[in-house]
Amino acid sequence: MEPRKFRTLFISDVHLGSKAAKADFLLDFMRHHEADTIILVGDIIDGWRLKRSWHWPQAFNDVIQKMLRKARKGTRIVYIPGNHDEFLREFPGTHFGGVEVARQMIFEAGDGKKYLIIHGDEFDVVVRHARIVAYLGDWAYDAAIAINQVLAFVRRKLGLPYWSFSAWAKLQVKHAVNFIGEFQRVVVEEARRNEVDGVICGHIHHAVMEELDGIRYINTGDWVESCTAIAEHFDGTFELITWQKIEEAAPAAEPTDDEALPPFLAAPRSGKRAA
Template sequence: MTDEAATRHFRTLFISDTHLGAKASQAEMLIDFLRYHDAEKVYLVGDIVDGWRLKRSWNWPQSHNDVVQKLLRKARKGSTIIYIPGNHDEFLRDFTGRHFGGVEVKLNDVHETADGRRFLVMHGDEFDVVVRNARIIAYLGDWAYDAAIAINLVFNTIRRRLGFPYWSFSSWAKLKVKNAVNFIGAFEKALAEEAHRMGCDGVICGHIHHAQLAEFGDVSYVNTGDWVESCTAIAERYDGSFELIRWSEVVRTHDHKKAAAPRIVPEQAQIVRPTEAA
């Protein structure tokens, strides 16, 4: 199966929290995802480059560079690429309105779907009280997160040797901690309220590494997830519906390149159609 034959085409793709520069970044998984998915427009919804970790220690393997080259290649082939910086790549907020190799930097954007709905696109750290008001605590939390991810890597190395598929221990643990669950709920509600205040039908964000398609009253909440724990992305179909793609569930191991191209299985249970958003 060739790349061209296997590629799924969408109107828009939304990707966030790839954390290139961090050792835990699943760059190779992302490269495969980009190989089999294409779109007229691609939103990079923040924390694509992890400036926080690069300041502490430089880590930029070839696979991270390949992700950048893959995105630039899509831009050269006609895709519109919009980069909305997050807190980990906040240095790019100083370049708002600039274009780099066909990639435009914006603080946020309003995306209109094929069926005419308007979605506020932003990273979401603006509504994280810890990030905004207690930067030291945010950095401490980032170090704790690194530790959890390190445990996750060891855990999945053992699972892979035993023949089990990838599973995010850190993501599971996060959803078992009451405070974390409460924070996620408050974050989702705050973003939905901001979208409503802006006169939009919904919001598309990242930041909290928890992919989600949900409804808050008449406002749609869409979170792209991440490429450290869950390896997820959001795709807009040509009818304006959204699809949550869990690539880690499609690709069983990092060695899947040795086998035939994977069968793409959309998460049918989590597709938001225009009629459901009304």
């Protein structure tokens, strides 16, 4: 089957380095979707978890290598770091194997409308002003994901579809629901200050597209629980894609000379992206 072709794909919160990252789903998604531009909206690599314990299976390398192959074939790839891969924020304007790094960007869609693209942690008070609380929350999230994995195994044995305990628990907590609403409000206000038509972000793992006070709010979701991406068609319209299919006979990743180390963790180089 021919891959679907888009003007732009937006992907965030993959968390490579975490045992919960659904790298196989993302790899399958990338085999079935092409775009002129791919914008990575932060937390692609999970530096927080890698610092605690190194976890980097071949599937994570496969995702990185797939991105780099797309860049070599002419896809423009822009990486906007988040809080979990904040080490890349030290290299704005730098290129890693053809992948551009930027702190944020103003994106013009096919219909001429402009969008502020940010990860979103800049507007998360917990991350900015109470880092120890953020780390504790991260550990609690790991525990919820571990419960997820057990439940997923049991449900598969019973022939039941996938269901996310962590996503359910998060949305049952009134404080979390209030946080999502507040996060959306402040991000929309930032878009208004930048005099753009909308904002595209990640961070809170809650994919949605909606109008808020005259500003288009788009959140890309994640590849830990929901496996979602945002796709822009050539006419400037957007589509929220939830990916659940995995091809059983997927082609193997192309061999490389440096499979042991993720290329984004290697030393950056300056200069223009190769055409």
